Amino acid sequence: MPRTISGLMEDMVHTGMNRFNEEVNSFIAPVNIQETDKSYELHLVAPGLKREDFKISLDKDILNISYEQKKEESKEEPKEKWLRSEYRMRSFKRSFSLNEKVDAGKIAAKYADGVLVVSLPKKEVSEPATLEIAVN
Numbered sequence: 001m002p003r004t005i006s007g008l009m010e011d012m013v014h015t016g017m018n019r020f021n022e023e024v025n026s027f028i029a030p031v032n033i034q035e036t037d038k039s040y041e042l043h044l045v046a047p048g049l050k051r052e053d054f055k056i057s058l059d060k061d062i063l064n065i066s067y068e069q070k071k072e073e074s075k076e077e078p079k080e081k082w083l084r085s086e087y088r089m090r091s092f093k094r095s096f097s098l099n100e101k102v103d104a105g106k107i108a109a110k111y112a113d114g115v116l117v118v119s120l121p122k123k124e125v126s127e128p129a130t131l132e133i134a135v136n
Contacts, residue, residue: 027090029067040102040120044094047114054116056109058098063107065118066093 032043044065046054055066069091098104098120106121 027092029065029092029094031094039122042096042116042118042120044116044118045114046092046111046116049111049114051111054109054111056118058104058107061098061104063096063098063118063120064093065095065116067091 030045034041046067049067053067057064101122103121103123107118109116109118
């Protein structure tokens with residue numbers, strides 16, 4: 001279910017870092033959200049992926065960020081023997097409702113050091129001019 005930018009703090013508190021979405025058996029990637037004077041910044045933790053692994057789309061006012069885990073079916077014997085493997089990235093999808101303050105045409109994303117940062121620039125808001133209105 002998409003969350004508004006203003007409701008994301010509640011979402012982060014209740015979601016938890018290691019909770020799984022029971023409906024699709026996928027990981028809910030943790031997201032931190034920062035507001036600056038000029039934009040909102042979504043920081044999604046997703047270590048071990050590549051830039052091309054992410055799918056980011058905007059459908060009307062819903063921003064979708066997802067990763068689909070690909071099944072690796074190899075007939076070769078594994079080259080390494082792991083005694084324990086606790087971490088792996090599972091498929092995920094996060095959706096956010098954008099409000100009218102976001103300039104959708106200028107959304108940008110970058111991925112570095114295991115963190116996907118999606119920048120949601122705020123629209124330029126011009127202050128209404130001060131007018132004096134004469135009373136007749």
